[in-house]
Structures are given as structure tokens and as C-alpha cells.
Amino acid sequence: MSAGIQTEAIRPSQGVSRPTPTGSAAGLGRLGLRGIALLYLGLMVLLPLTAVVVKGFGDGLAALRSALAAPGAVAAIRLTLLSSLGTAIINGVLGTLLAYVLVRFRFPGRGLLSGIVDLPFAIPTLVTGVMLVALYGPSSPVGRVLGRHGIHIVFAPLGILLALLFVTLPLVVRTVEPVLLELDPAEEDAARVLGAGAWTTFRRVVLPAIRPAIAAGALLTFARALGEFGAVVIVSGNLTGQTLTAPVFIFQLTSQFRPEQAAAVATLLFAISFVLVLVTERLVNRREEAR
Amino acid sequence: MSQADAPGTPRGAIECVRWARIALLAVAFGYVGILLIAPLAGIAWTVVKGGFHVATETFRAPDVRHAYLLTGVITVLTVVVTGLLGVVVAMVLVRDRFVGRRIVSAVVDLPLAVSPVIVGLAAVLLFGRGGWFQALFATRGIQILFALPSMVLVTIFICIPFVVREVGPVLQELGTEEEDAARTLGASPVQTFFRVTLPNIRWGLLYGVALSAARAMGEIGAVLIVSGALQGKTETATLYIFRALEERQDASAYLVALTLAGTSIVLLAAIELFKRRRIKEMGR
Numbered sequence: 001m002s003a004g005i006q007t008e009a010i011r012p013s014q015g016v017s018r019p020t021p022t023g024s025a026a027g028l029g030r031l032g033l034r035g036i037a038l039l040y041l042g043l044m045v046l047l048p049l050t051a052v053v054v055k056g057f058g059d060g061l062a063a064l065r066s067a068l069a070a071p072g073a074v075a076a077i078r079l080t081l082l083s084s085l086g087t088a089i090i091n092g093v094l095g096t097l098l099a100y101v102l103v104r105f106r107f108p109g110r111g112l113l114s115g116i117v118d119l120p121f122a123i124p125t126l127v128t129g130v131m132l133v134a135l136y137g138p139s140s141p142v143g144r145v146l147g148r149h150g151i152h153i154v155f156a157p158l159g160i161l162l163a164l165l166f167v168t169l170p171l172v173v174r175t176v177e178p179v180l181l182e183l184d185p186a187e188e189d190a191a192r193v194l195g196a197g198a199w200t201t202f203r204r205v206v207l208p209a210i211r212p213a214i215a216a217g218a219l220l221t222f223a224r225a226l227g228e229f230g231a232v233v234i235v236s237g238n239l240t241g242q243t244l245t246a247p248v249f250i251f252q253l254t255s256q257f258r259p260e261q262a263a264a265v266a267t268l269l270f271a272i273s274f275v276l277v278l279v280t281e282r283l284v285n286r287r288e289e290a291r
Numbered sequence: 292m293s294q295a296d297a298p299g300t301p302r303g304a305i306e307c308v309r310w311a312r313i314a315l316l317a318v319a320f321g322y323v324g325i326l327l328i329a330p331l332a333g334i335a336w337t338v339v340k341g342g343f344h345v346a347t348e349t350f351r352a353p354d355v356r357h358a359y360l361l362t363g364v365i366t367v368l369t370v371v372v373t374g375l376l377g378v379v380v381a382m383v384l385v386r387d388r389f390v391g392r393r394i395v396s397a398v399v400d401l402p403l404a405v406s407p408v409i410v411g412l413a414a415v416l417l418f419g420r421g422g423w424f425q426a427l428f429a430t431r432g433i434q435i436l437f438a439l440p441s442m443v444l445v446t447i448f449i450c451i452p453f454v455v456r457e458v459g460p461v462l463q464e465l466g467t468e469e470e471d472a473a474r475t476l477g478a479s480p481v482q483t484f485f486r487v488t489l490p491n492i493r494w495g496l497l498y499g500v501a502l503s504a505a506r507a508m509g510e511i512g513a514v515l516i517v518s519g520a521l522q523g524k525t526e527t528a529t530l531y532i533f534r535a536l537e538e539r540q541d542a543s544a545y546l547v548a549l550t551l552a553g554t555s556i557v558l559l560a561a562i563e564l565f566k567r568r569r570i571k572e573m574g575r
């Protein structure tokens with residue numbers, strides 16, 4: 001692969017810090033840029049999140065305890081965790097399949113399929129929810145037919161799952177794809193020539209190489225699903241104790257002027273996704289170092 | 292299976308691989324079709340069925356026009372800020388070496404993991420009653436919450452990662468050889484950036500900007516909390532959809548939703564096309 005060779009060629013020159021020709025002026029410029037970047041991220045990202053954590057846990061666990069005592073609070077967190085887990089598993093498997101198909105197979109419509117996979121990046125999340133209601137809602141023909149067979153999607157957990165699957169579809173595909181691209185197909189051919197079946201080849205040759213990428217993509221999917229609001233709020237119906245998710249619960253607490261409780265639940269949710277993102281970062285970095 | 296696997300029957304093995312291939316393709320197309328295409332087709336069909344008069348009525352309504360305008364203003368401001376500062380952050384992360392660079396890189400990704408609702412809540416905690424910055428702005432008569440500034444701020448927060456994550460890898464791949472050459476030939480850092488670096492990263496930058504714009508246009512969770520959703524004042528296009536659904540004006544809601552989706556799709560498709568053409572030009 002030409003890209004691989006190029007990075008190798010660049011690598012050595014990057015590690016060496018050589019004196020810049022313009023000397024201290026360039027050094028000052030670099031410090032200035034670094035200052036701008038740190039100030040921007042500090043003010044825009046860290047400060048607001050600190051405010052949430054301080055508000056939520058300024059009085060210890062009191063705010064969290066009172067928030068969790070509200071009716072439907074525990075159920076909302078459980079629903080969010082379970083539906084996010086389901087989303088991560090389903091899109092982990094089918095996202096890997098999509099990435100494999102897109103990288104290894106040549107077929108008509110491949111470019112189109114690849115473009116469609118990115119659709120969720122373009123479509124506003126609220127619109128995703130609206131689309132699901134338009135298609136599966138009680139006033140649509142599809143919704144009526146499904147309803148007659150006892151399948152309820154809108155205002156039911158199944159709708160939440162569909163919305164989360166839609167919104168997170170590209171994440172696993174786009175993390176697994178580059179790793180598959182770098183994997184030499186010759187190894188797979190060799191396994192096949194030696195008599196391994198298609199499934200054995202995938203399980204023994206391909207899967208070990210892409211496993212960290214699948215894990216990273218699935219974790220990212222889980223983290224993204226935990227916080228999803230726009231797509232879910234329309235589809236779920238937000239019935240307390242039944243289809244109320246944690247982000248919508250935080251929204252309700254905020255609009256009821258209970259910022260402490262909202263901040264406590266928000267911190268809980270955010271802590272989970274933060275740990276997941278850190279783990280993902282570690283997985284991706286390890287891959288880059290291994291190259 | 293065992294027969295197909297036997298080395299003595301290569302034709303059986305090939306046949307097996309062929310069927311596996313067809314099955315995988317069927318699953319891939321089936322999943323994408325049901326999950327992504329069916330809802331899009333569903334809403335398009337509903338809008339078309341609604342007829343032309345819905346469109347003329349909706350687009351003539353002053354609150355709809357104001358909502359589009361406000362979404363446009365917020366999107367442009369967000370794209371400008373996250374584009375400019377995103378390039379700075381990407382340059383610093385790729386070219387600069389300092390203690391804690393990994394942490395800064397993780398901070399850039401944080402907005403991807405934070406629920407928009409939490410972002411809105413944070414803005415309320417900072418600028419609302421009893422907030423850390425409330426006194427600072429209130430005494431000067433500057434309205435932050437329930438007004439444009441907070442709506443732009445929360446949207447910027449959410450869009451921070453896009454440009455950094457698109458430009459970063461391009462800078463990495465590029466290396467410093469061309470920049471070093473320009474500098475040795477006497478170009479100032481500013482000249483080097485505009486003549487050498489910027490032309491090389493422009494497609495990554497454009498793609499990041501497009502992702503930012505799409506996200507900014509569709510933002511709801513954070514904006515819903517900080518704006519107060521005042522009709523005709525702080526109501527964006529997504530907030531209009533939200534209200535129209537609650538007021539059972541489904542036809543208008545679907546129509547505005549479809550225009551938002553259409554705009555973002557066209558935007559991303561155009562840039563994807565440019566990007567591919569560019570790669571072809573470079574002969575790679």
C-alpha cells in the first residue's frame with residue numbers, strides 16, 4: 001500500500017525536534033497557537049463540564065440520591081443502559097459485516113452503499129425520530145399492519161432501539177474499515193488455499209486483526225447511544241417508568257428547575273461515557289503504535 | 292461444510308465462498324435498506340402525499356421563515372468558529388510536542404461522548420440564575436440564556452471534534468517536509484501556512500466543515516434547553532419541528548424535517564464528490 005510506505009517515510013523526521021530557521025519568533029508563534037488551542041478547549045469544553053460535576057456533587061451524594069428517588073429515575077437509567085448495550089452489540093456485528101463487504105467485495109452499487117452508510121452523519125437526529133414516526137407510527141399503513149400483529153415500534157422500546165441503531169450505524173463501519181484496508185488479503189487467500197473454509201478464515205485470520213477496532217467502534221456506539229436525545233425523544237413517547245430514557249429524564253429535571261438533580265444524573269451518565277471514550281482512545285492508539 | 296472444506300474438492304470450496312458472499316451482500320443491503328432507506332422513503336412519501344398546498348402554507352408562515360433564518364445564522368457562526376479554531380487545535384495536536392498532549396486529544400473527543408442535554412444543562416448552570424457567570428453578563432445587560440449567544444455556544448461545543456478529527460490525520464500524513472522546504476526558502480510561518488499547508492488540507496477541512504454544518508443544523512437537545520424555544524424569536528428549524536409535532540401539525544413538521552435532511556445530504560454528497568475527484572487528480 002502506498003499510504004503505508006509514505007507514513008513510514010515521514011515517521012523518522014517527525015520525532016526529531018530540529019531548530020527552526022527563524023528561531024525565537026517561530027517559537028513564540030508556536031506557544032501562541034498552543035495557548036489559543038488550550039484556552040479554546042478549556043473554556044468551551046472543560047469549564048462547562050466542570051460546572052455540571054460541581055453542581056451535581058457539590059453536596060456529596062445528596063443530589064444524586066434525591067434524583068434517583070424520583071419515580072421512573074432508576075427505570076430510565078436501566079432502559080438507557082440496556083438499549084445502548086443492544087445497539088452496541090447489533091451494530092458491532094452488522095457494522096463489522098458491512099465494513100467487510102465494503103472493503104473485500106467488488107460489486108455494483110458499492111459506492112452507493114458506502115455513501116448510504118454515512119447518511120446518519122448528515123441527517124439531523126431529530127429528523128431520524130420524525131422519520132421513524134412517519135414510517136411506523138399509528139397513522140401510517142406500515143404501522144397499522146405491524147400493530148395488528150402486536151408489534152409496536154413507536155412509543156415502545158423497539159422504537160428507541162431502532163432510533164439508536166440508525167444514529168450510530170456509521171461508527172463501527174468507519175472504525176473497522178481502515179484496519180481491514182491495511183490487512184493484506186494474501187493472508188486470507190493463504191488460509192483458504194490451505195483448506196480453511198470461509199468462516200474459519202474469517203474467525204482465525206481476519207477477526208484477530210480487527211478485534212480492537214470492533215471493540216473501539218462498539219464502545220463509541222455505546223457512548224453515543226447513552227446520550228442520544230433528538231432521535232429518541234420523538235419516538236419513545238417518554239412514558240415515565242416505561243419509555244423514558246436517561247437523557248430525556250435529565251431534560252425534564254432541567255425544565256422543572258431542579259438543576260442539582262439534573263446535574264447529578266448527568267454526571268453519572270457522562271462519567272460512564274467518558275471512561276468508554278478513554279478506553280477507545282487507548283485501543284486506537286495501541287493499534288497505531290503497533291503499525 | 293466439511294466436504295467443501297476438504298482440500299480435495301477446491302471447486303466445492305469456491306462454491307461455498309460464492310454463496311457466503313451472496314448471503315453477506317444480502318444481509319448488508321437488507322440491513323441498510325430497512326434501517327436507513329425505509330424511513331427516508333417513508334417520510335418522503337408522506338410529504339409528497341400531503342400535496343402542494345402544505346408546502347406553500349408552511350413556507351409562507353413567518354415563524355417557519357424565521358426558524359430557517361435562525362438555524363442558518365447559528366450554523367454559519369458555528370462553522371466559522373469551529374473551522375478556524377479547529378485547524379489551530381489540529382496543528383497544535385499534530386505538529387507540537389508538549390506534556391499532556393494525549394489528554395488534550397481526549398478532550399477534543401469529549402463532545403462526542405457528552406449528551407447534548409448535558410451541554411444545555413451546563414450552559415444553564417454557567418449563565419442561569421446563581422450561575423458562575425450570571426453576574427458578569429447580567430450587570431452589563433447582556434442576555435446569554437434564552438438568546439442567540441447561548442444557542443451558538445452550545446452548538447459550537449457539540450461541533451468542536453469534527454474539523455479537528457478530519458484535518459488532524461491529513462496533517463499527519465502530510466509530514467513537515469514541504470513546510471520545512473518553504474521555510475528554508477525564506478517563507479514566513481504565515482506564508483507557509485497559506486501557500487503550503489492550507490492547500491494541502493483544504494479537502495479535509497471542507498469535509499469537517501460540512502459535518503459541522505450538518506450537525507449544527509440538526510441540533511436539538513442542547514438548543515431546546517438554553518433557548519426557551521420562544522416562537523418567532525429563539526425557535527430554530529428543529530425546534531419548530533418539535534413544536535409542530537406537539538401541536539399535531541404533522542404535515543408541516545414532516546416537510547421541514549425533510550428539507551433539513553435534504554440540505555445536509557446534498558451538502559455532504561457534494562463534498563464527498565469533490566474529495567473523490569481530488570484524489571483522482573492526484574493520481575493515487
